[in-house]
Amino acid sequence: MTPSQLILDLGYRRALGRSDYLVTACNADAAAWIDRWPDWPAPLRGLAIVGPAECGKTHLGAVWRRASGAVAVNAADLTVDGLPDALGDATHAAVDDLTGIRAPQALLHLYNTVAERGGSVLILSRTAPARCDFGLPDLASRLATLPIAMVGPPDEALLAGVLGKHFADRQVAVREDVVAYLVARMERSFSAAYRLVDRLDRLALAEGRKVDRALAKRALADDETDRGE
């Protein structure tokens, strides 16, 4: 085995401002819904944004929370007992990663509480709420009333933009031709964009070199190998 340098997990901060959210045809609908708030359909002025992993749902949620003052709740963390603390006296709530929910009853309580307070609920999910089986008809019927904004698979322009944003978030300077090289050869998905940038960032840091075409080629090959293609 060739010795390899491990790297410090220095982390990075994602830019989550509205102007940091790149909009093309595939996500324009979701962005427009967020921009339109509080002009969402009554009675519960709610919305579900549905899209694949890493498509920017959490980003849009953060934009909306800043606009609305909503609390952020991860669906997996929701419990009936913990709901009062999680919600506090907030009027609005954004529930991230709906498919990870473990206590659907808590979500039903959250929904009802927000409705009583005249607030809004934003649901972020990889799967349309109607297709989630919570075993709780009351919750299913409520979620079914929410309008749905879909984020579709990324087009080339958005993929390039998303790669550029991931690199910028990590403060890694990368030439445009390297981004174009990746776009032309990578799997067309948001999660692949995240995965490749993460791999390139780590590789470059471990080897003390810049992200260039040669490194991009290696990252693409390693990514394919890891995914068993």
Added chain:
Amino acid sequence: MKITIDRAALLKPLAHVQSVVERRNTIPILANVLLRAADGTLSLTATDMDLDVVESVGCSVDQPGQTTVPAHTLYEIVRKLQDGSEVELTAVGDSGRMTIRAGRSNFSLPTLPMEEFPALSGDTLPTSFVLSAADAKTLIDRTRFAISTEETRYYLNGIFLHEAKAGDVAVLRAVATDGHRLARVQMPLPTGAAGMPAVIVPRKAVQEIRKLIEETDGDVQVSLSENKLRFAFESSVLTTKLIDGTFPDYERVIPTGNDKMLRVESSMFKRAVDRVATISTEKSRSVKLSLTSGTLTLSANSPDNAQATEEVDVDYAAAAIEIGFNSRYLMDIADQIDEGSKAVFAMADAASPTVVTDESDDGTLYVLMPMRV
């Protein structure tokens, strides 16, 4: 402008300012040093647009004035003049030339108008405090070896200087990391530094500041804003722009629960690492540390089957562990620990960050990531 100055008195400030000037310049004026003579003083200014140095030196001013001439050429001329000679610099009106006379040597250099010379320094910076030269030296010397040299990783290309809390004590901290290792040094926060902006001082500025510190024993006046930093010495002032980036949240990579403690005399350790690493390839430079009770075995091997081991008696009583490191990083850290003092390694496992401290200095701390060997 016409001045007369001792060659040695001119050479010293010229040496400082010319090192700021890049060898290759697409903007001609940046290759020049700005000379200003007035009131018995010659001031010399050089800049690369990101940092500038202004030096002042006493001289006989026969005629006040100012001009700019190629910095490296002027430095080389003065350097080669006979020691002890008197140097006469003369620039007449719009002649476009400056003459340098010393003894029987005569030179004439083309000048550029001083109006073209960019101004970086001069503005007032809101935060100001005083550091002793020794403290300034410590902040730089204990951290600069860990600055990243990968240019595209711009936010790691400098020393992060900021105010922090160590327990209840306010401290001034300098931190640098290249993603493989991290160096942190802290000292009590100087008066006037409270509320200072957290800044990243670029590597080139660090190097130039360090050169200037070497030649002073006195205090250094440090001033800064969010985008500029100034170090003022007795006869020189360096002003630099700061790196426009966000330094990582470095505290997250400093482990607090590592329980495998190794104490070893640092210079002995460094020599042993150096010997064993002779076998390691230039590319990886890896060395394996195998620790059992009271004994450290250093080992290395190369792809062509060369091998090396060395045993060192150490203070170690925890469970046995094998962990690989880049030998150069180990030696860089050992270099920071005073001769005769012990380095304390706090390890967790072969894949997690190791913390290294100096037993005799609680102000410094290093974090080192292992190598997979």
